[in-house]
Amino acid sequence: MSAAAGAEVVLETRGVTKRFGALEVLRGVDLELHQGEVLGLVGDNGAGKSTLVKILCGFHQQDGGHVLLEGREVHFHSVEEARARGVETVYQDLALIPQLPVYQNLFLGHELTRLGPLRFLDKRAMRELSRRYLDEINVHVPSVDAEAEQLSGGQRQAVAVARAMRAARKILLLDEPLAAMGARESRLIIDLVKGLAESRRVSMIVIDHNYAHLFELCDRLNVLQGGRVTIDQSVRETSLEELTELMVSSYRRQLEEATPAA
Amino acid sequence: MRWILERAAAAPASQAPGQRVKRLSVAGHRTLRLFAEQRELTPVLITAGLVVYFLVAAGSTFSSELSLSSAAGYAGPVAGIAVGEVLLLVLAEIDLSAGQVFLFAPWVMYWLWTDGVPAGLAIAIALLVVCGVGAVNGLITVRLNVPSFVTTLAMNFILYGLVLVYSNYTTATPIPFAVPPSTGAGSVGVGFVGKLLGVWLWSEILWVVGLALVVHLMLRRTRFGVRIIATGGNVTGAAEAGVPVRRVKVWCFVLSSALAGFVGIIDAIKYGSLDPGNFGVDYILYAVGACVIGGTALTGGRGTVIGAFIGAILIGVLEDGLTLIGVSTNDFYVWVGIVIIFAMALNVQFDRLVARSRAR
Numbered sequence: 307m308s309a310a311a312g313a314e315v316v317l318e319t320r321g322v323t324k325r326f327g328a329l330e331v332l333r334g335v336d337l338e339l340h341q342g343e344v345l346g347l348v349g350d351n352g353a354g355k356s357t358l359v360k361i362l363c364g365f366h367q368q369d370g371g372h373v374l375l376e377g378r379e380v381h382f383h384s385v386e387e388a389r390a391r392g393v394e395t396v397y398q399d400l401a402l403i404p405q406l407p408v409y410q411n412l413f414l415g416h417e418l419t420r421l422g423p424l425r426f427l428d429k430r431a432m433r434e435l436s437r438r439y440l441d442e443i444n445v446h447v448p449s450v451d452a453e454a455e456q457l458s459g460g461q462r463q464a465v466a467v468a469r470a471m472r473a474a475r476k477i478l479l480l481d482e483p484l485a486a487m488g489a490r491e492s493r494l495i496i497d498l499v500k501g502l503a504e505s506r507r508v509s510m511i512v513i514d515h516n517y518a519h520l521f522e523l524c525d526r527l528n529v530l531q532g533g534r535v536t537i538d539q540s541v542r543e544t545s546l547e548e549l550t551e552l553m554v555s556s557y558r559r560q561l562e563e564a565t566p567a568a
Numbered sequence: 569m570r571w572i573l574e575r576a577a578a579a580p581a582s583q584a585p586g587q588r589v590k591r592l593s594v595a596g597h598r599t600l601r602l603f604a605e606q607r608e609l610t611p612v613l614i615t616a617g618l619v620v621y622f623l624v625a626a627g628s629t630f631s632s633e634l635s636l637s638s639a640a641g642y643a644g645p646v647a648g649i650a651v652g653e654v655l656l657l658v659l660a661e662i663d664l665s666a667g668q669v670f671l672f673a674p675w676v677m678y679w680l681w682t683d684g685v686p687a688g689l690a691i692a693i694a695l696l697v698v699c700g701v702g703a704v705n706g707l708i709t710v711r712l713n714v715p716s717f718v719t720t721l722a723m724n725f726i727l728y729g730l731v732l733v734y735s736n737y738t739t740a741t742p743i744p745f746a747v748p749p750s751t752g753a754g755s756v757g758v759g760f761v762g763k764l765l766g767v768w769l770w771s772e773i774l775w776v777v778g779l780a781l782v783v784h785l786m787l788r789r790t791r792f793g794v795r796i797i798a799t800g801g802n803v804t805g806a807a808e809a810g811v812p813v814r815r816v817k818v819w820c821f822v823l824s825s826a827l828a829g830f831v832g833i834i835d836a837i838k839y840g841s842l843d844p845g846n847f848g849v850d851y852i853l854y855a856v857g858a859c860v861i862g863g864t865a866l867t868g869g870r871g872t873v874i875g876a877f878i879g880a881i882l883i884g885v886l887e888d889g890l891t892l893i894g895v896s897t898n899d900f901y902v903w904v905g906i907v908i909i910f911a912m913a914l915n916v917q918f919d920r921l922v923a924r925s926r927a928r
Contacts, residue, residue, distance in 0.1 A: 418792045
């Protein structure tokens with residue numbers, strides 16, 4: 307789309323491959339993410355969307371190919387490494403700790419501490435910052451002291467997204483942020499992500515199965531089929547019908563290639 | 569608090585007729601919530617009740633220094649082991665070897681000492697050795713994915729065997745810093761260090777109190793503590809948030825061993841001899857019992873160090889009191905069993921009731 311068209315590429319993958327045992331999940335993924343852009347990843351179950359995201363965030367390591375962050379090749383060995391380079395992730399499984407209060411969940415992995423090496427928690431500061439931050443981005447929870455298990459599913463996901471948004475310096479990866487979410491709760495998360503997208507501060511990759519959501523949220527869509535990106539379409543220049551048609555014909559092509567002398 | 573009131577107000581309307589849902593008054597809900605959130609309260613009340621009962625039944629015999637110190641003597645080792653064990657229960661792991669580590673550490677000290685190593689250094693090396701034992705427990709558990717129940721059960725047997733092999737099944741005495749029990753001379757002639765390290769009647773329990781407070785603060789107030797709770801509550805979520813979950817686990821195994829080993833050395837100095845026939849499982853089962861009585865579930869993510877300490881005190885008071893009123897030791901086991909089941913059932917019911925009142 308226009309805002310991102312000329313923008314520089316912040317994240318790029320070239321021929322990324324990954325296999326789990328005999329299962330070849332990624333067979334050479336090429337994609338580009340531009341500064342400030344929201345890129346949607348779609349594809350069937352097992353197409354490799356989650357695997358790709360887990361490579362980009364350092365949870366898995368690719369077998370082949372290259373990942374370039376701001377033009378430089380990177381190879382994240384852990385989530386912490388990716389995070390240190392400004393890449394944050396919201397996972398599809400519930401990432402919060404049920405027994406910890408909201409504010410400690412928000413700061414998990416980035417705790418504020420005092421008394422130097424003793425690393426005592428600065429609870430007051432974390433509480434205050436959490437309260438202010440959640441107000442600012444319009445996330446409503448009963449209290450920042452409420453344990454995560456006291457929240458509704460939507461509130462929990464909102465807190466998880468809020469945590470990643472706050473920490474993300476360059477790139478935010480969202481793996482099915484709307485999974486198992488009701489209409490009202492989805493709305494909450496979409497508005498949250500849109501608010502962040504409009505600031506153009508960070509670039510995002512979103513995985514979701516709901517095309518209506520993706521068309522609303524994203525600037526561009528990439529379709530993953532059989533471990534490769536087969537379609538790369540700007541949302542402005544395409545409609546849901548066109549995209550579906552493209553996907554079907556692409557499937558047909560793959561099928562024909564796979565069936566000898568049909 | 570507000571949601572309880574709302575629910576209490578809404579309850580009659582939303583309730584289908586004939587449904588067997590217990591209706592509790594607002595005050596009842598409040599009390600329930602208090603007990604559910606302050607898990608230490610239940611064992612404190614039970615302990616207080618036992619103390620009152622024994623005071624009535626045994627009078628000043630129970631409140632004498634001798635009786636109270638013997639209650640502390642029962643509780644000390646159990647509490648010392650339980651304080652470290654809580655950390656592992658919060659992680660949804662368990663350390664079954666801690667009881668044997670408690671017995672093993674003073675043997676290491678003793679062997680080194682009889683080989684001419686100065687007593688202070690022998691204690692330091694013994695502590696390092698048991699830290700190593702904890703590290704092995706932890707590394708096997710997280711690296712080889714062996715359940716900690718199995719890893720530490722095996723470690724328990726290994727350490728027991730080592731004691732039997734290298735002690736020639738002979739009781740060890742004298743112990744450095746301690747008074748040989750045969751002289752029966754009390755603390756006469758023992759230096760300040762010896763008194764501090766266990767010879768004084770109250771030193772063991774005071775050490776354990778101090779350690780319990782430190783570990784409590786660590787679990788509730790420090791970054792490491794939050795990471796223990798996070799790892800135990802949702803290991804995947806914690807790892808994804810950047811918590812080094814394996815490292816956290818290994819350190820907790822090390823801590824559990826170090827605490828048990830240290831209190832074991834204090835206990836050995838207190839009694840002045842080592843019996844190779846002691847079996848660690850006896851100790852660890854009391855310690856896990858103390859944790860449970862104190863309000864720690866074995867499901868991970870929750871636990872209280874203070875509760876575990878109080879649980880151990882409860883066991884100590886029970887053992888001392890029953891002995892004083894002339895009930896046999898066999899009855900003591902029955903009572904410990906009943907208290908453990910009672911405490912665990914209460915915990916589970918509290919959880920269910922809280923969950924039910926939270927349900928929208």
